[in-house]
Amino acid sequence: MSIAGQYEFLAQDRVVFGVPAARAVMEQAECMGAKRVFLVSSQTLSRKTDEIDRIRDALGERFVGLFDECVAHVPRNSVLRAAAAVRQADPDLIVTVGGGTPVDTVKVLLICLAHDLQTPEQLDYYRVRVGEDGAKVLPEVASPPLRQIIVPTTLSGAEFSKIGGATDPVREVKDLYIGREIGGQAVILDAAITMHTPDWLWLSTGLRAVDHAVETICSRAPQPFTDATCLHGLRMLNESLRINRERPENLDARLQSQLGVWLASTGLGRVDWGASHGIGHQLGAVAGVPHGYCSCVMLPSVLRYNHEVNADRQRLISEALGQPEVPAADLVAALIKDLGLPTRLRDVGVKREHFDAIARGGMQNMMVRSNPRLVSCPEDILEILELAW
Numbered sequence: 127m128s129i130a131g132q133y134e135f136l137a138q139d140r141v142v143f144g145v146p147a148a149r150a151v152m153e154q155a156e157c158m159g160a161k162r163v164f165l166v167s168s169q170t171l172s173r174k175t176d177e178i179d180r181i182r183d184a185l186g187e188r189f190v191g192l193f194d195e196c197v198a199h200v201p202r203n204s205v206l207r208a209a210a211a212v213r214q215a216d217p218d219l220i221v222t223v224g225g226g227t228p229v230d231t232v233k234v235l236l237i238c239l240a241h242d243l244q245t246p247e248q249l250d251y252y253r254v255r256v257g258e259d260g261a262k263v264l265p266e267v268a269s270p271p272l273r274q275i276i277v278p279t280t281l282s283g284a285e286f287s288k289i290g291g292a293t294d295p296v297r298e299v300k301d302l303y304i305g306r307e308i309g310g311q312a313v314i315l316d317a318a319i320t321m322h323t324p325d326w327l328w329l330s331t332g333l334r335a336v337d338h339a340v341e342t343i344c345s346r347a348p349q350p351f352t353d354a355t356c357l358h359g360l361r362m363l364n365e366s367l368r369i370n371r372e373r374p375e376n377l378d379a380r381l382q383s384q385l386g387v388w389l390a391s392t393g394l395g396r397v398d399w400g401a402s403h404g405i406g407h408q409l410g411a412v413a414g415v416p417h418g419y420c421s422c423v424m425l426p427s428v429l430r431y432n433h434e435v436n437a438d439r440q441r442l443i444s445e446a447l448g449q450p451e452v453p454a455a456d457l458v459a460a461l462i463k464d465l466g467l468p469t470r471l472r473d474v475g476v477k478r479e480h481f482d483a484i485a486r487g488g489m490q491n492m493m494v495r496s497n498p499r500l501v502s503c504p505e506d507i508l509e510i511l512e513l514a515w
Contacts (some may be wrong), residue, residue, distance in 0.1 A: 164217035191215035223281035232291030286391035330418025342393030359389030404493030
């Protein structure tokens with residue numbers, strides 16, 4: 127046989143779309159038999175809008191607490207603070223409302239609850255490691271005592287993944303954590319609640335979703351299922367994101383972007399990705415670059431770096447973007463420019479003095495080590511960084 131493989135579906139029961147978030151949360155809580163519901167959200171949504179109050183009111187007596195102090199790039203101590211708040215409230219369901227930061231916070235805190243972790247050092251055992259040969263070392267993660275449902279407000283796609291990220295500030299590395307049941311048991315896509323999301327964040331996380339699709343299609347071990355979903359998701363994102371920028375109040379286009387993310391995220395944690403995501407984790411840990419901006423400044427350069435080994439896969443991307451004769455890197459770069467997003471490392475606060483730490487940490491990242499074109503030493507990462515400079 128010319129092809130063989132295995133695809134693992136998420137431990138995710140359903141995706142609800144086009145229904146107001148407060149109503150959908152209540153319906154899902156009832157469906158799951160939840161009696162004690164704890165909310166995790168961003169401070170902005172909690173303190174500057176009435177969206178969390180609406181969900182709280184809909185839950186009524188089921189509501190038992192709120193944590194809204196999630197920290198960007200998810201430092202370990204912030205996860206432990208959230209875990210302590212959850213322990214004190216003793217819920218049977220968590221509802222996470224927001225972008226990748228609160229979603230990742232809850233994913234990693236569920237591991238803390240599953241293994242009764244109380245200190246930052248204890249988290250070290252459960253992070254994904256990379257062996258000298260580049261092979262992933264995946265610690266066994268127990269089922270958590272409860273699950274989360276997710277109402278995303280960005281296009282990061284974290285809601286469709288069993289991977290969480292948390293930063294170890296001592297090592298200056300953003301570590302990955304994988305658990306089959308730490309992701310969303312249900313996902314609620316409500317375009318209206320995303321109207322509070324700043325345009326730069328919405329559009330840049332949309333480019334992050336494009337990155338999901340591209341690195342899935344260009345994986346060193348592609349899957350027929352993810353090829354189908356990601357190519358269609360890429361078409362949806364290419365069209366809808368441009369409308370999002372021109373007419374941000376268009377809820378139909380925003381929902382199309384959300385649905386595009388769903389399709390573009392089928393490879394998250396289930397297909398080997400590459401250096402765009404992997405180096406991006408280090409840009410956040412070392413230089414504080416937001417996730418979406420990481421994809422904006424890295425993806426075209428990683429495509430160019432990889433072109434010699436996967437030109438045929440990159441042509442599929444060009445076809446999905448409507449111009450099969452134009453290099454995929456150029457088409458992605460044009461989309462980034464059309465969305466008014468940054469295109470170079472120096473545009474997002476990365477300095478040359480950051481390069482060595484980014485390269486050292488990158489060699490510990492499983493996605494860097496599974497890049498289609500072999501990345502075998504820090505100097506290879508430095509080469510990619512120079513392309514993106």
